[in-house]
């Protein structure tokens with residue numbers, strides 16, 4: 001059943017639910033589906049797709065924002081599909097990482113301006129923002145190491161999407177630009193809050209108030225870009241380079257990688273006492289587990 005054919009209420013089901021449950025208590029992130037009205041409105045704007053390829057052998061998923069005729073701008077249906085793909089990844093037990101990219105050598109040009117023009121009243125605009133904020137918060141909280149692969153332009157909401165990943169890799173032609181000022185707007189998908197956490201408040205203010213075109217050098221200097229991929233524009237080659245960059249970080253069984261991401265999320269988002277409690281709970285899921293026992297068996301017994 002396509003998402004656009006049915007608006008459903010999604011609940012986050014995940015192991016180590018303490019971290020998510022505590023996070024939900026502390027955050028206004030709604031884990032239930034957005035009100036029917038905004039879903040119906042978003043369904044009225046078709047076009048493009050959010051494609052997900054889960055590679056069981058490597059544990060790396062590739063999530064592609066696919067609307068090349070619109071420079072991968074988000075139609076309403078793509079916003080709904082993104083939530084569905086994130087929901088799928090929340091329950092991918094073999095997963096270790098997800099690479100978020102755009103189609104045809106561009107990252108994403110933000111909201112589809114045709115939809116933006118039609119969702120012009122403040123109430124619906126705020127509901128669309130809340131829907132995307134919730135989805136992008138869930139993307140960043142996935143128990144997977146997430147990487148935004150920025151080829152070409154990441155503009156507006158597309159720039160915000162890059163901040164909803166743990167890391168950002170950029171090709172030499174890549175640009176991240178928070179163009180919101182030029183639209184008479186501020187980021188609405190949570191990009192401002194996350195950007196402050198990534199580059200600090202002063203650099204965030206410069207990038208937003210200056211609508212600065214962040215190229216690879218600027219991004220590396222600011223700490224917004226974690227690696228520049230010096231490779232030809234071949235889409236397949238760039239993705240291969242991104243997977244190679246990820247490899248050292250996912251060299252462990254999926255439950256261990258997922259546990260590591262969960263304790264980092266709770267350390268980043270929770271007050272210390274709750275973060276420590278989450279860490280203990282997650283520790284309990286891997287202590288004495290297959291990977292732990294296998295590692296102990298390989299250690300020489302000390303006399």
Ligand SMILES: CC[C@@H](C(=O)O)C(=O)SCCNC(=O)CCNC(=O)[C@H](O)C(C)(C)COP(=O)(O)OP(=O)(O)OC[C@H]1O[C@@H](n2cnc3c(N)ncnc32)[C@H](O)[C@@H]1OP(=O)(O)O
Nearest residue numbers: 069070071073109110111112113114155156157187188189
């Ligand atoms: C919370 C933020 C969120 C929101 O408020 O909802 C937003 O993200 S608002 C949108 C922010 N994004 C933008 O403002 C970028 C808009 N696009 C552009 O400025 C330019 O297209 C470009 C990205 C600078 C590229 O320019 P250029 O190289 O000249 O190509 P074209 O302009 O001809 O674009 C090719 C093609 O793609 C269509 N396009 C591009 N971006 C969008 C978009 N965001 N929504 C809809 N369509 C988009 C563009 O119209 C062209 O299509 P055709 O005219 O049919 O050829």
